Amino acid sequence: MKTVLVGVGQAGGKVTSALVDFDHEMGFGSIIGALGVNSAKADLQPLQFDTVLVGQDRVKGHGVGGDNELGAEVMQGDAREVMGELSGRITAEAEAIVVVAGLGGGTGSGGAPVLAKELKRVYDVPVYALGILPGRGEGTMYQVNAGRSLKTLAREADSVLLVDNDAWHSSGESVEEGFGSINANIARRVGLLLAAGEAVEGVGESVVDTSEVINTLRSGGISALGYASAEASEDPDENINVVTSVTRNALLTGTSLPNAVEADSALLVVAGEPETISRKGVERARKWVEEETGSMQVRGGDFPLESGRLASLVLLGGVERSGRVEEFMERAAAAVEEADEQEATRDSEEKLFQNDDLDGLI
Numbered sequence: 279m280k281t282v283l284v285g286v287g288q289a290g291g292k293v294t295s296a297l298v299d300f301d302h303e304m305g306f307g308s309i310i311g312a313l314g315v316n317s318a319k320a321d322l323q324p325l326q327f328d329t330v331l332v333g334q335d336r337v338k339g340h341g342v343g344g345d346n347e348l349g350a351e352v353m354q355g356d357a358r359e360v361m362g363e364l365s366g367r368i369t370a371e372a373e374a375i376v377v378v379a380g381l382g383g384g385t386g387s388g389g390a391p392v393l394a395k396e397l398k399r400v401y402d403v404p405v406y407a408l409g410i411l412p413g414r415g416e417g418t419m420y421q422v423n424a425g426r427s428l429k430t431l432a433r434e435a436d437s438v439l440l441v442d443n444d445a446w447h448s449s450g451e452s453v454e455e456g457f458g459s460i461n462a463n464i465a466r467r468v469g470l471l472l473a474a475g476e477a478v479e480g481v482g483e484s485v486v487d488t489s490e491v492i493n494t495l496r497s498g499g500i501s502a503l504g505y506a507s508a509e510a511s512e513d514p515d516e517n518i519n520v521v522t523s524v525t526r527n528a529l530l531t532g533t534s535l536p537n538a539v540e541a542d543s544a545l546l547v548v549a550g551e552p553e554t555i556s557r558k559g560v561e562r563a564r565k566w567v568e569e570e571t572g573s574m575q576v577r578g579g580d581f582p583l584e585s586g587r588l589a590s591l592v593l594l595g596g597v598e599r600s601g602r603v604e605e606f607m608e609r610a611a612a613a614v615e616e617a618d619e620q621e622a623t624r625d626s627e628e629k630l631f632q633n634d635d636l637d638g639l640i
Contacts, residue, residue, distance in 0.1 A: 425609075441503075507590070545595075
């Protein structure tokens, strides 16, 4: 899928950079343009692609300090400049635009929905969002920002592919320590999905194309992506169980949204050397995904790839009813209440010192 990426905010810029690097290293050629957008000048400097600084008249290049309402305002104010920078990159070759953002910060969570809405107004290709949810230990402000942003982004984008920061980092490693590995994991998994249907080595028996990715995401709302891989045998008959087991692992333990299984639609992509992919294994795995997700729209196909392993990608469309999403939204609502209580406490403490019945010492 020929894609243009727009990384919004610090996390969005870093994940976009990781995706661009992965696509280049693999030689897929699926990413045909990238732009970084931020209100903090320092966060744009490390990026190896073109960037736009927004909100300079408001925050002077110092960022919005986690204030996603201000992030939305500065993106709205400089939307024309951002769209101008994108106009030369979104050509007739582009099959999709992906807005990439961390949903817990200020510029990304506030700016991504604004930009998605503007892109949909101007372009007739799908506008997707790749949104990164904050982990459980990332503080009240991040939870509040992400809850508000997700609700808006799901309305404005054609689909929001969600990645929970708690899903793809190593055990025993804090989210802060693991940002680098999380970004690399996102790039590998999402990069493979975006490359589906592109010209790659080998000819598969039933190669996935771009339309199948788009049709899986057509239901809108929230989507998730599962991934797992294992060593392959040279004999495809011996890989029947390999294909089915990596598919089970991809869906049950390797998704970007833990425990998100129920879906409106799904796409199974099995990647590896074409001669090692078991057709029987792929069909069994596809039927299992159909049963497990409760969806009658489960597409499937191959991704020819030079590798000694077999990998399974499972894209789920319409998972907003899943327990994981509900759990997060409840956590975000609780964070809003906590923030309101903290604000009320501060107001009360300030009033103690505004009591006219007490004289000061001096």
